Amino acid sequence: MPLDRPIPAFYCCYLLRSTVSHGSVYVGSTPHPVRRLRQHNGLAKGGASRTARPRLRPWEMACIITGFPSNIAALQFEWAWQNPHITLHIAPEDRIQGATKKKRSGHPKRPRHTVSSLLSNLHLLLRSPSFSRWPLEIRFFSKDVHNTWTKWIKSTPETIRDSIQIHQEFLNENNNGSVVEDVDKEPGQEAVYTRMSHIPIDYTGEKEHLFKSKDIIDFEREGDCAVCHETLQSGGGMHIICPASECEAVSHVSCLGKHFLKDDDDELVPIRGHCPSCKTQLIWVDLVKEMSLRVRGQKEVENLLKVKRSRKGKGKASSQAIIADSDAEESENELELEEEEEEEDADLVDIITKPSQLPEGDSWNVIDDYDASDMESIASMASNMSQKTAAIRSQKGGAALGRIVEDSDCDWDEVEVLD
Known part of the structure; x- marks a missing residue:
């Protein structure tokens, strides 16, 4: 990914x-x-x-x-x-x-x-x-x-x-x-x-936390790090914001991570901890997920926070127009999702067929467990995905496509079915 x-x-x-x-x-x-x-x-x-x-x-x-x-x-x-x-x-x-x-x-x-x-x-x-x-x-x-x-x-x-x-x-x-x-x-x-x-x-589930975080950042209210107390650069850096409704504590990722691990020096990844300002217990993965969504997921944020427009007018005709507009929007979103899924499958095939692209430490592919039929299945899967992606692109006039995630079906010698 x-x-x-x-x-x-x-x-x-x-x-x-x-x-x-x-x-x-x-x-x-x-x-x-x-x-x-x-x-x-x-x-x-x-x-x-x-x-x-x-x-x-x-x-x-x-x-x-x-x-x-x-x-x-x-x-x-x-x-x-x-x-x-x-x-x-x-x-x-x-x-x-x-x-x-x-x-x-x-x-x-x-x-x-x-x-x-x-x-x-x-x-x-x-x-x-x-x-x-x-x-x-x-x-x-x-x-x-x-x-x-x-x-x-x-x-x-x-x-x-x-x-x-x-x-x-x-x-x-x-x-x-x-x-x-x-x-x-x-x-x-x-x-x-x-x-x-x-x-x-x-x-x-991230909408309320995300809305609060964007409000703090958009109005440049980051202030000082809640842990090290250094002034935070407005709109820059990887900052974690407390999700508690009455708390506006903002921290460097590294500072808050060390704060959570202060009683667990032998570990590198926190699990949970307390906000240094309001003392609310927080789950590390929830904080990092919201931050990654805010910093890296511009498209996802727009879809999550957008306000649907309502049209003026009364009666059945205006209601039908609103419904039609909503259906068209849903259809467009569905097509975008399919397009994104096609490109991600290509990413996963690259990961399987080119293990050198994996980040260091990802060792699941160290042992080569593929036989000839496995590689044929992967090649076939890549070919099918290319054809499907081309078909979708033709519907959109050749526009560049994004991609999110898809189910794993790489046929890497899957668990056998017992008869």
């Missing part, structure tokens, strides 16, 4: 399980879990060949892991979760599963996964130094999968950090704990999807 883009509003890794055959599993990642599940179940274009067998549908997202700081971070985690037998994020002596067979290419063959093995390896990854301080959350949508997780937790003395939150959002219970419709047997029914519809996948 280019460094001039903000932290994505949402990106998750997920564990997919067949509701027909619970032994059939799949691991993937996506910025839009409801849309992605519909694709896996054949209700929308897209999906993966491994989940296309009608006899295994419908699939359910048994759990998702959220809170990744970038799409590349999610892809790192996804690959490590799919390949616990060779990933460098798990020490060899800690591995639960080892590679006992080799593929025709000579590389270690991935052992067959089950829900139990995937959850135990998930626990290992969440304890690893690479991921343990990330602001991750686990959301369980299946009660029996959560029971498997709980059983594993009780069987091992090792624990994950308390900053990693666990949520139980089972399909047969609503937020009040009362029983609702049980697991759907038909993919066309909606309960499987509505249980994930409340998860925010856009920047709406």
Whole structure:
């Protein structure tokens, strides 16, 4: 992901399980879990060949892991979760599963996964130094999968950090704990999807904080750093602003980071801390996400803060005109989103086929696990994306296109489906 883009509003890794055959599993990642599940179940274009067998549908997202700081971070985690037998994020002596067979290419063959093995390896990854301080959350949508997780937790003395939150959002219970419709047997029914519809996948949660921050910056009220007390350059630099409604504390990123880590000298990345001015407890990732959106996401900020214009006039004709104008705007935004998604897929293909482009420390691609069919799939995917991008550009008169994020479907020897 280019460094001039903000932290994505949402990106998750997920564990997919067949509701027909619970032994059939799949691991993937996506910025839009409801849309992605519909694709896996054949209700929308897209999906993966491994989940296309009608006899295994419908699939359910048994759990998702959220809170990744970038799409590349999610892809790192996804690959490590799919390949616990060779990933460098798990020490060899800690591995639960080892590679006992080799593929025709000579590389270690991935052992067959089950829900139990995937959850135990998930626990290992969440304890690893690479991921343990990330602001991750686990959301369980299946009660029996959560029971498997709980059983594993009780069987091992090792624990994950308390900053990693666990949520139980089972399909047969609503937020009040009362029983609702049980697991759907038909993919066309909606309960499987509505249980994930409340998860925010856009920047709406940052709107109030962003509006306040822009007001302080636009009117040059930054003042002095709340930590080091040096005068802040108005409108310049990477500054973090307290989101509390009655507080206007502004700090250098480095100063506030050190302030949060004052009792944790051995770490580099903060998790949470208190505002040096109003003492409100703050989550580091929330502060950094708002700052990156404000500094790097001009287009996203404009869409988030823009005020819809209303037309003068009364009666049915004016109402229809307003609705038509709104529909046209939504259609234009939808086309822009599709255009942005096409170019990002090209970025991800470049990352996979040209690993030297990854930032230093991104080690998920160190072990070359691709065979000839993998590379053909990647090349085919790149060709298809180029054709789709050209088609969209022709609709827009050849205008330059942007791109955000898309689901991972790189076919990098995905988790096998157990029959």
